[in-house]
Amino acid sequence: MATQSWHVINGAKHYPVLYREVLAFYNTFYPQYWEQRDSGRRRKTNYFYLADGTFGGGNHSKLLLNQFKQMKIAGYDLDPSMIEKAEKNFEDEIYSQKRLQLVNDNFINIETYDTRPPRKFNSIFLDLGFSQYQVADQDRGFSYLSDGYLDMRYAPDRHAEGSTAADILNKCTHYELVEIFKRYDPHAEKIAEAICDARERSIINTASDLKNVLFDVFPGLARSQKYNKIMKVFMALRISVNNELIVLDEYLYKNPVLGMAKNGSMVIISFHSTEDQVVAKHFRRWKKLKYGQEVFKKVLTPSKEELEENPASRSAKMRVFMKEFD
């Protein structure tokens, strides 16, 4: 599949990470759904119901709907602008084929919607984090390359009262800032100190304000153009603004796998070891509770081919837990 076929939104493309592995998993583990033959008599299709809890630009979902005609998807995204775009990009799948429903909400609430009656979900798919479409929206402050206001909330309308990244930088104590950064950077103390000093001089408002603070602390970064450190600070902030680890942990604590159909699967792609640790912890717990087991002994990571096509995928990890796996 050529990368140019991914949806273009806000002038950006988003590469659906590990898509070959995702397609291969569903293809291999659920042949009974894909091999249904039309016997000539009127027979009801046995649909496979998938919840895509992080729909984004819907690139994974599009591939799945194209490859598996017996699949129906309920797509959720916290970001109203993603759902709005998807309603236009997927008109055919929503209205003509009736194989896609979209919901603007947090995946933690998947179970509260009537999106797959009368059946239970056969699989729940989560591709954690943010998309290139959100990064490309200069006004949201997700990228250190933008000069936008440091907002970083996925759901700015829904949580109008929620803290933006700028609120956090300007209001949190030194201790709280260290707590935010320490999982992602060994120099968290130094970064927190620089933020506290900088905000005494003037409020930190935009992505480039923050970038400049970091350049002051680590002058070598600007010279060497090694922006990895800056990206990590932005990532730590984004994860904190959206409570990403807490939401993931709370959701998996609710044991969504129990509410799924027999052989139901939970497929999760994460982008940082802190996220993967949360996923691994719950999958181990579920195994102990005899809910099923992990499908792949080793966590799946991008192939050489994918790393060439999309170097940004290098930290991606995919785990799959299958209910009553036999």
Ligand SMILES: C[S@@+](CC[C@H](N)C(=O)[O-])C[C@H]1O[C@@H](n2cnc3c(N)ncnc32)[C@H](O)[C@@H]1O
């Ligand atoms: C990595 S992108 C998904 C990209 C998508 N798989 C694709 O191929 O286009 C993650 C998406 O999840 C959304 N998101 C993040 N946390 C969420 C949550 N707790 N509930 C629902 N959506 C969430 C983000 O707004 C973003 O659009």
